[in-house]
Amino acid sequence: MQFIISGILVGTAYAVLAIGFCLIWGAARIVYLTYTAFYMLTAYFFYVLCTLIGLNIFLAALLSIIISTLIGIATYRLCIERIRGHETIVILVSIALAFFFEEGIRSIFGSLFRRVPPFISGYQELLGVRVLNQYILAFGVNLALIIGLWLFLSKSKIGLAIRATSQDREIVSLMGISEKKVSAVAVTLGIGLGTVSSVMVAPIYVVEPAMWVPPIAMVLAIVVLGGLGSLKGSLIAAYILGFSECAVVSYLPIGTFVKGAVALLVMIVILFLRPEGMFGVNFEEERL
Amino acid sequence: MSYIRILYKIFELDILAIPGRDMALVGIVFLLLIGITPINPYLLNTLVFASIFAVFAASWDLLYFTGQLNLGHGAFFGIGAYVSAVLSSRLGLPVSVTIPLGALGGIIIGLIICLPALRLRGPYLAIVTLAVPPILKGIVFVFPELTGGELGIFGLPSISDSPIFTYYFCLAVMLISVSIMWKLTDTKSRILRTGIIFCAIREDEISARTSGINTVKYKVLAFVVSGFFGGIAGGLYAHTMKVVGTSTLDFLFSVYPLIWSIFGGAGTIYGSVVGTYILYFFSSQLLIYVPEVRMVIFTAIIVIMILFMPEGISQWIRGKFEISCPRCKIANSAVRKFCRICDAPLH
Numbered sequence: 086m087q088f089i090i091s092g093i094l095v096g097t098a099y100a101v102l103a104i105g106f107c108l109i110w111g112a113a114r115i116v117y118l119t120y121t122a123f124y125m126l127t128a129y130f131f132y133v134l135c136t137l138i139g140l141n142i143f144l145a146a147l148l149s150i151i152i153s154t155l156i157g158i159a160t161y162r163l164c165i166e167r168i169r170g171h172e173t174i175v176i177l178v179s180i181a182l183a184f185f186f187e188e189g190i191r192s193i194f195g196s197l198f199r200r201v202p203p204f205i206s207g208y209q210e211l212l213g214v215r216v217l218n219q220y221i222l223a224f225g226v227n228l229a230l231i232i233g234l235w236l237f238l239s240k241s242k243i244g245l246a247i248r249a250t251s252q253d254r255e256i257v258s259l260m261g262i263s264e265k266k267v268s269a270v271a272v273t274l275g276i277g278l279g280t281v282s283s284v285m286v287a288p289i290y291v292v293e294p295a296m297w298v299p300p301i302a303m304v305l306a307i308v309v310l311g312g313l314g315s316l317k318g319s320l321i322a323a324y325i326l327g328f329s330e331c332a333v334v335s336y337l338p339i340g341t342f343v344k345g346a347v348a349l350l351v352m353i354v355i356l357f358l359r360p361e362g363m364f365g366v367n368f369e370e371e372r373l
Numbered sequence: 374m375s376y377i378r379i380l381y382k383i384f385e386l387d388i389l390a391i392p393g394r395d396m397a398l399v400g401i402v403f404l405l406l407i408g409i410t411p412i413n414p415y416l417l418n419t420l421v422f423a424s425i426f427a428v429f430a431a432s433w434d435l436l437y438f439t440g441q442l443n444l445g446h447g448a449f450f451g452i453g454a455y456v457s458a459v460l461s462s463r464l465g466l467p468v469s470v471t472i473p474l475g476a477l478g479g480i481i482i483g484l485i486i487c488l489p490a491l492r493l494r495g496p497y498l499a500i501v502t503l504a505v506p507p508i509l510k511g512i513v514f515v516f517p518e519l520t521g522g523e524l525g526i527f528g529l530p531s532i533s534d535s536p537i538f539t540y541y542f543c544l545a546v547m548l549i550s551v552s553i554m555w556k557l558t559d560t561k562s563r564i565l566r567t568g569i570i571f572c573a574i575r576e577d578e579i580s581a582r583t584s585g586i587n588t589v590k591y592k593v594l595a596f597v598v599s600g601f602f603g604g605i606a607g608g609l610y611a612h613t614m615k616v617v618g619t620s621t622l623d624f625l626f627s628v629y630p631l632i633w634s635i636f637g638g639a640g641t642i643y644g645s646v647v648g649t650y651i652l653y654f655f656s657s658q659l660l661i662y663v664p665e666v667r668m669v670i671f672t673a674i675i676v677i678m679i680l681f682m683p684e685g686i687s688q689w690i691r692g693k694f695e696i697s698c699p700r701c702k703i704a705n706s707a708v709r710k711f712c713r714i715c716d717a718p719l720h
Binding site: 116164167168172173174176177178180181182184185187188189191192298302305306308309313342343345346347349350352353356357 | 442444488489492493495496497499500501503504507508510511512514515523624625628631632635665666667668669671672673675676679680683
């Protein structure tokens with residue numbers, strides 16, 4: 086029971102992160118590995134505003150989301166946009182940027198583990214399992230984000246433009262949509278999703294400079310597993326990997342050490358069987 | 374006597390006449406001589422690590438030259454280090470046996486990475502290779518009796534008791550491995566076809582296939598060679614550091630060769646060696662003076678370098694001192710007015 090409930094909760098948290106990443110990949114066609122560095126930055130801003138300065142917790146959350154999304158979009162405009170066509174160079178620059186943020190934070194705050202206060206304390210008994218209230222809130226917010234994003238992409242005009250851009254970039258340009266602007270919007274949206282999810286999840290985990298590495302590994306595994314660019318695929322893959330992680334943690338004695346390794350192993354095995362992922366489209370020019 | 378004259382002629386035409394090779398020669402002679410001078414032991418140790426990491430960075434660069442972006446190169450290094458360390462501490466084998474066996478471990482990991490790598494490319498390949506070191510790390514944690522688990526393996530024997538011998542040994546290994554890799558990626562070679570084929574695979578794999586090249590064979594070759602030299606670097610590191618922990622399988626360790634190679638000039642094996650020596654020395658100096666913000670400065674330099682000097686520092690310097698003849702494509706010193714071979718005007 087423990088494992089089913091935590092699987093659902095963890096899977097939803099991963100799903101939000103993965104969908105944000107997937108959105109960036111789909112519309113802007115970049116593997117933006119700095120993505121979870123903003124997740125880490127948000128947690129730190131939240132820590133500073135809430136614990137050090139002592140602002141109201143909701144105000145602090147809102148401010149940290151806005152600040153780190155702004156940093157994210159500024160980084161994209163300054164560094165990534167001009168080299169967007171060169172996929173491998175983008176990967177290299179985004180890794181270097183991620184380490185830049187990590188080490189910047191480390192030089193200011195040190196490597197100590199920090200804690201941020203939860204929005205609501207206490208816990209509930211769900212089917213005989215104790216679940217923190219914060220976990221339930223994070224689940225609700227994450228679910229709302231997924232549904233909201235789905236509505237946004239399917240109903241609004243910008244959503245339509247984003248979906249069109251991820252299908253065919255050249256035709257979109259011919260239809261009079263600025264592909265550059267759509268990419269920037271998608272990146273902002275993706276980073277925004279990541280930061281909101283960070284504020285929700287940060288009180289549950291510890292806040293430290295290297296906290297961006299495990300989620301990026303997980304997100305990459307999910308996104309590749311679901312098929313790069315497929316939002317539905319990453320949603321399902323997030324639950325598969327979330328459940329597998331929770332199963333490993335609860336049934337293996339050394340589970341916490343190997344949970345990342347098991348998820349990545351699942352990814353490699355599935356890629357063996359289906360190189361384009363579960364729901365991926367087989368791009369002619371991107372595959373062998 | 375005439376042989377010596379021919380050799381001297383080759384030396385004069387192929388090395389002395391090209392400024393970039395002059396600089397390489399000066400650098401090698403400097404590295405060879407510095408071991409016998411009464412140098413600060415800390416600095417000598419820095420140079421030992423720099424030569425080990427130069428092999429590591431060059432082995433990454435070989436894969437990059439073939440167009441395979443490997444973001445999990447630490448896997449080769451880590452497996453080399455762990456195999457050497459386990460054999461040496463659990464079985465008591467001598468250093469001369471453990472390092473080659475570590476390299477063999479690198480080859481095996483290279484073959485395993487090949488399985489998915491042959492079907493993927495570009496960002497997909499990068500993401501899959503990224504997953505390899507964490508999986509190995511998981512394996513390390515599963516067998517704590519063998520691998521030491523979180524603590525790692527310590528108290529390993531060193532390569533030699535004399536630091537000067539260690540320095541020359543690592544330098545010799547570096548020079549030999551880098552020359553082999555440089556030759557393997559030499560596109561103008563008349564003896565080896567690998568250079569031009571690797572280049573073809575990088576530029577357009579489908580065209581290479583339609584030209585009748587067995588690209589699978591050559592990609593496997595690239596991974597195996599890269600894994601071999603990465604494993605050697607790992608084994609050397611294990612016996613120089615005398616301790617191997619899971620940090621060798623960290624993401625940061627896979628990023629280092631990338632940073633060094635890009636800084637020096639990716640895709641030209643010698644560039645990654647130059648980059649490693651400069652950046653490793655630089656970062657060890659930063660470690661003394663500004664330890665807290667070292668990595669911030671380091672990563673900021675990398676971002677700026679990639680954005681504004683994408684060809685790397687070695688290529689940038691070569692561009693300043695060398696000019697290639699418009700007619701025969703032979704490298705000339707930039708101060709010459711006419712090509713030294715075909716007399717065509719250079720400007």
